Amino acid sequence: MEPADMAMVQAAFTSNWIAPSGPDLDAFEKEFAAKVGARHATAVSSGTAALHLALKVTGIQPGDEVICSTLTFVASANPIRYLGATPIFIDSDRETWNLNPALLAEFLEKRARIGRIPRALVLVHLYGQSADIKPIKELCDRYGVIIVEDAAEALGATYHGKTPGTFGRCGIFSFNGNKIITTSGGGMLVSDDPILVQQAKFLATQARDHEEYYQHSQIGYNYRLSNILAALGRSQLRVLDARVAARRETFARYQELLDGIDGLEFMPEASFGRSSRWLVCVLIDPVRFGMNHESVRLALGAENIEARSVWKPMHMQPLYEGCERIGGAVAEQLFDQGLCLPSGSNLPMYDLERVVAVVRRCAGRV
Numbered sequence: 001m002e003p004a005d006m007a008m009v010q011a012a013f014t015s016n017w018i019a020p021s022g023p024d025l026d027a028f029e030k031e032f033a034a035k036v037g038a039r040h041a042t043a044v045s046s047g048t049a050a051l052h053l054a055l056k057v058t059g060i061q062p063g064d065e066v067i068c069s070t071l072t073f074v075a076s077a078n079p080i081r082y083l084g085a086t087p088i089f090i091d092s093d094r095e096t097w098n099l100n101p102a103l104l105a106e107f108l109e110k111r112a113r114i115g116r117i118p119r120a121l122v123l124v125h126l127y128g129q130s131a132d133i134k135p136i137k138e139l140c141d142r143y144g145v146i147i148v149e150d151a152a153e154a155l156g157a158t159y160h161g162k163t164p165g166t167f168g169r170c171g172i173f174s175f176n177g178n179k180i181i182t183t184s185g186g187g188m189l190v191s192d193d194p195i196l197v198q199q200a201k202f203l204a205t206q207a208r209d210h211e212e213y214y215q216h217s218q219i220g221y222n223y224r225l226s227n228i229l230a231a232l233g234r235s236q237l238r239v240l241d242a243r244v245a246a247r248r249e250t251f252a253r254y255q256e257l258l259d260g261i262d263g264l265e266f267m268p269e270a271s272f273g274r275s276s277r278w279l280v281c282v283l284i285d286p287v288r289f290g291m292n293h294e295s296v297r298l299a300l301g302a303e304n305i306e307a308r309s310v311w312k313p314m315h316m317q318p319l320y321e322g323c324e325r326i327g328g329a330v331a332e333q334l335f336d337q338g339l340c341l342p343s344g345s346n347l348p349m350y351d352l353e354r355v356v357a358v359v360r361r362c363a364g365r366v
């Protein structure tokens with residue numbers, strides 16, 4: 001964080017708009033919507049809360065089926081369960097690591113034949129890269145499947161020049177501490193439909209009826225972001241482009257310094273857009289590289305360098321055992337070989353070179 005962030009928080013304090021509503025909250029929503037190119041936005045306490053509300057306002061009911069990308073963080077799938085709906089997991093495409101449109105087509109065709117089309121799709125944009133939205137949207141439009149986009153990891157990415165998260169009925173973003181910009185914790189729901197966003201805001205503030213007294217006709221939640229954190233969000237929004245540039249630079253530097261190592265492959269960037277390169281993800285083929293990704297992770301750990309495995313697919317999670325899934329081998333391989341290297345926007349070159357030195361040593365390239 002920078003002094004400008006503290007100044008915004010300080011200004012919010014000084015104005016005494018502490019919580020929960022306030023001018024920074026309204027401004028953050030407007031500025032965020034303008035930045036990503038959505039008509040409306042509502043700020044909430046987390047990306048998970050945003051997804052919960054998004055699924056709720058798009059009408060997901062207990063017993064509904066909701067398709068979800070299998071290779072993702074658990075917060076993409078849990079809100080499906082919060083609503084008593086059933087997730088169905090679909091495998092990744094090897095080129096984008098995101099949902100495979102061909103598998104989706106096959107699956108929807110099969111379901112159309114028996115007259116059982118799932119209600120919605122949680123479309124995840126992973127590690128700063130957009131999924132291939134166009135064919136997915138065409139399929140969902142044809143079969144009447146609602147798209148809710150989980151763009152928690154993809155703020156700053158583009159898909160044919162537009163922001164992933166703005167193509168579906170609703171999209172959600174996260175400002176958790178690990179994301180590209182942060183309010184320490186927070187999230188945003190966006191949509192072009194004012195009614196949906198209004199409904200989400202209503203549910204996020206305990207669903208209080210429009211009466212002078214406290215009357216409630218629906219179950220609500222306490223999901224609103226505070227004005228203080230919204231002030232932080234406003235200043236963070238101003239550094240988003242610089243952070244995307246820094247992350248892309250970091251990625252390029254790793255690529256350059258680890259070029260030509262057999263069995264080490266970087267997450268590809270799809271031709272349809274720009275990845276924010278939120279995390280630097282690599283695949284390590286144990287046979288060709290000479291060591292598996294876990295041994296590399298441990299070697300880095302021995303040098304006090306933290307690296308992490310790629311998300312464990314949802315269909316492999318004990319939590320989601322027994323759920324229907326379409327394919328899964330690609331996500332399993334990405335999990336089996338994937339490693340996320342230190343990727344922070346402020347990673348000094350000196351540290352990056354230390355990481356590179358360990359990885360090169362592991363590959364026998366001292």
Ligand SMILES: *Cc1c(COP(=O)(O)O)cnc(C)c1O
Pocket residue numbers: 045046047048049072073075076124150152153173174175176185186187
């Ligand atoms: C971080 C993340 C979320 C959840 O966001 P929080 O703000 O941490 O609740 C959801 N989906 C994905 C893919 C994420 O990476």
